[in-house]
Amino acid sequence: MQPLKEIMLDSYTLPWVNQVKHLGHTLQVDNSMSIDVNLKPGAFIGKVNSLLQESYFADSKILIKLMMSYCCNIYGSNTWDLFSPECQKLYRSYNVTLRTLNDLPRMTHKYLLKSLVEGPHLFVQLLSRYVTFAKALLDSYSFPVRVLANICILDMRCVLGRTIALAAWMIKKPRDVDLLSAKDVKKSIRYADLPTCEEWRIWVVEDMRNILNHETFDVKFSYEEAKEILEFACIS
Numbered sequence: 001m002q003p004l005k006e007i008m009l010d011s012y013t014l015p016w017v018n019q020v021k022h023l024g025h026t027l028q029v030d031n032s033m034s035i036d037v038n039l040k041p042g043a044f045i046g047k048v049n050s051l052l053q054e055s056y057f058a059d060s061k062i063l064i065k066l067m068m069s070y071c072c073n074i075y076g077s078n079t080w081d082l083f084s085p086e087c088q089k090l091y092r093s094y095n096v097t098l099r100t101l102n103d104l105p106r107m108t109h110k111y112l113l114k115s116l117v118e119g120p121h122l123f124v125q126l127l128s129r130y131v132t133f134a135k136a137l138l139d140s141y142s143f144p145v146r147v148l149a150n151i152c153i154l155d156m157r158c159v160l161g162r163t164i165a166l167a168a169w170m171i172k173k174p175r176d177v178d179l180l181s182a183k184d185v186k187k188s189i190r191y192a193d194l195p196t197c198e199e200w201r202i203w204v205v206e207d208m209r210n211i212l213n214h215e216t217f218d219v220k221f222s223y224e225e226a227k228e229i230l231e232f233a234c235i236s
Helices: 034-055 060-070 085-101 110-116 122-138 143-153 159-170 182-188 200-212 223-235
Strands: 007-009 012-014 019-022 025-028
Touching: 025 034, 034 060, 034 085, 060 085, 085 110, 085 122, 110 200, 122 143, 122 159, 122 182, 143 159, 200 223
Parallel strands: none
Antiparallel strands: 007 012, 019 025
16 A cells, blocks of 8 residues: 655644544544444443433333433434444344333344334434435535535445445335435334244233233233243243
8 A cells, every 4th residue: 555645734744643533423544433333332321321310210111212312313323334243233232222121131032122112223213314314415505515425325335325225225226315215214124024923922022011010900820920921932
């Protein structure tokens, strides 16, 4: 690799660095944003813990709605590779939080989590925002931004082009941002599909949780039996 040329400013040589802070984000020389992404699971968990300290008395459904409203804004996610291993760590933190708020085993199958939340998974939320962000770049008032967006969106080597292509593939549409929408992403994409043969688990989990939460009064199982059945349905 050829050495980078020096850039001068008022007779001073500007140093080259591997990373730099900009608007709260850590920009890296390889454009991976891995440092920035790796900080987000901790920040997300911190927000959730603060929420639980203030609203520990609330029902699990209310806590989940509060989490979705106040802990999932994830500033800067439009610059990430949402399919990267670093982002998978954030999704796992989100999954663990859902299990904790619903008092489910930590090893509960992730395809069961969708039935516990009224709304899309964090991955689907971020991907839908990414599509909206790409549209905004293409419609920007800035001519250079529009030119660069059009170049990048057609280039699978860059994060923007690769992410849009994968989103289009997942919802089975052409790789054309004009044909994509956040609504399509939320409607068509699932973080983890529920296998048809495993649908019985949802009904068992809901019934056992009702027993454990004393929402069902005419029951045939004791508290201990309901807890054992719930664990079997969640992790077997």
